[in-house]
Amino acid sequence: MRNPLNPAQLNAALENVHRAGMPGLFAEVRDGEQIWRGAAGVADVSTGRPVTADMRHRVGSVTKTFTAAAVLQQAERGELGLDAPIGRFLPRLVPGARGDAITVRMLINHTSGLAEYLPHAYPSLKAFPVLADTGPQSLDDHRLTRFHSTELIEMGVTAPAVGTPGGTPGVYSNTNYLLLGELLGKVTGTTAERCITRNVIERAGLQDTEFPTGPYVDGPHSQLYEAWFGMIDPPRDYSVFDMSWVGPSASLISTVADINSFYGMLLAGEIVNPSSLAHMRRTVPVISQEGRTIDYGLGLHPMESPGQGVFWGHGGTVWGGGTLSMTRADGKRQMTVAVNLQRWNRLDSSGVPQPHPIDEALAALHHVAMYG
Template identity: 80%
Template sequence: MPGGPACLSCPVTPGPGDRRGAHPEQCERTHVVRNSLDSAALDAAVEDVHRAGMPGLFAEVRDGDQVWRGAAGVADVDTGRPVTVGMRHRVGSITKTFTAAAVLQQVEAGRIGLDTPIGRYLPELVPGERGEAITVRMLINHTSGLAEYFPYAYPSLKAFPALANTGPKSLDDHRFTRFDHVELIEMGVTAPAVGAPGGTPGVYSNTNYLLLTQLLGQVTGTTAERYITRDVIGRAGLRDTGFPAGPDIDGPHSRLYEAWFGMIDPPRDYSVYDMSWVGPSASLISTVTDLNRFYGLLLAGEIVSPSSLAQMQRTVPVVSQEGRTGDYGLGLYPMEAAGEDTFWGHGGTVWGGGALAMTRADGKRQMAVAVNLQRWNRLDSAGKPQPHPIDDALAALHRVAMYG
């Protein structure tokens, strides 16, 4: 690919009173390692993901006061413009942790009951017996049984999760569509249920979180975006995180390339996109540094109370949109390897972009990674995604970032 390499890594020690640190404009490619951060291994791991086929990625790993930041590849495949670690990025469903934290703040204030039926708050959106059976907790941990709305909003994806019978046409058709969130919720509520309220395993559904944002708006007297911006993003002191005002990403950012399982070839840039299709449940723009700061403060009990954090870490089995079953709490889920410490965080994808942020339970080791290509796996004859070298390379990066 054309263009020179990005500055691959710098160990950064934050200055006094600065939990974020600063990335110098120029750096030497030498490292002084005083702890378990293996800068050379991290350098190699991000490069391996790029070599495996990822156009560009960037990451930040923290261990106590020590910080490694790295980037590899390009932000624009046409110009060769390199990715840089400080770029702003659409982080998708990582937004759900912010939304869940906002709801828990309102639980602490006595305005929302975790085990109160959603029909007591929003009877017009979830009426009748279902409204009485589905609690706020069930929405946050995806055990409501409400279906995902997006296959109904995107006609060419109606067959999802039967991927071979889907197509990417709707992605272009709706690039600038301004969706009404109440209409999206109605699509999910009126669709066939995917489970009984409170039943497990739950099924991951954006309908749940759009309902939560409506709930936040009702009990706070403002929009969910404004409340989350003021009381979650503001409380965390995040400098580069916010909801988009339009289809563009403000500030330095990468293009976002969507392949839709090989049906878009070459992958197409969807970095300019109206995010009302997910709204304040999955539309945040952030940086890897801000994500690490947020999750560090959350796990330290500084965004919600320690008792609320304990509620967030109570998990149930939930089936992801990829069909895998894993543990899910209230806007958080755990990751762990055999014999290793548990990390908490969330991942997210949008059209063309993805991110993952994980923080060790003690808050000292953190990882945030952003990538600019999605759905890179082509389908086999049975319509299942085929393994791709990117999968193994990303898994290796996550291992070295979390466990050294």
């Protein structure tokens, strides 16, 4: 059953998220040829500058779909095999038996067993995502730190393994995608960022999507407010931040319109071929950074609703910013939402995030956007 877009409902749902405590958010929803864009709240809490739907935004791990697509393109060209061991390409980064056992596919779908480097790069986050003993100090310490991906990869590779190669459930880890970035560099002779820009971003004709070259977001954008589970009160602006801590895993800057265009083209077989797209949609259980078990493919994960079909896409967070993008399997209905506050849930005494009105309001927005 087709539910055409209802702009009044969408605007009201967006405003409700702002009223629930989100400083600002903006979104684009598409239904066939019909496109709605909306924004609510402020981009700067000190000046009252409003958010607008065309703002550029740090989209976090939505970047992973771009990186996965670039790797699959290289597989299509015969430059690598999805089931080839990563040690064949990067023996110094993943040496010995592990390099022989971990395949390219295991990196893309998070079943490598490699640990997350983040708590080692940001020591105050040491308990993340188990939050009983965590703190935000490292965010300020490393605001302008320039990391090299190989030092971050080493942290993840030398940390205790979180699983056996190929075992399920997998465990979501940015270490996997930094390795994929190094793999792209190895097989293309350029940087992962240049490879993804040329073969994915430019191929899709995305005019407002790019990897940052410094700590700033170029063009009109919102401030990004991090609450770190109520420990930063009032929330602090982290829109200026060196994103080398995630690189080709989560550093992309884009717009809600560009992200919808990208996923629409990807799921139509215009970025990778139909065989690669079938690989991307083959899922395994993976434990997310929030500790939930999700189905995860190759840089894509599905969201299902009875009677409404399957939506494919990805979410992403950075310090202060969040994005969620979902596209129905037939490509006809799409939603991308960007928010400028993160980790708004306070923790209880055992470190468990508590419900917040924003959660319910966002869920209602997603429902109206995707199902009408």
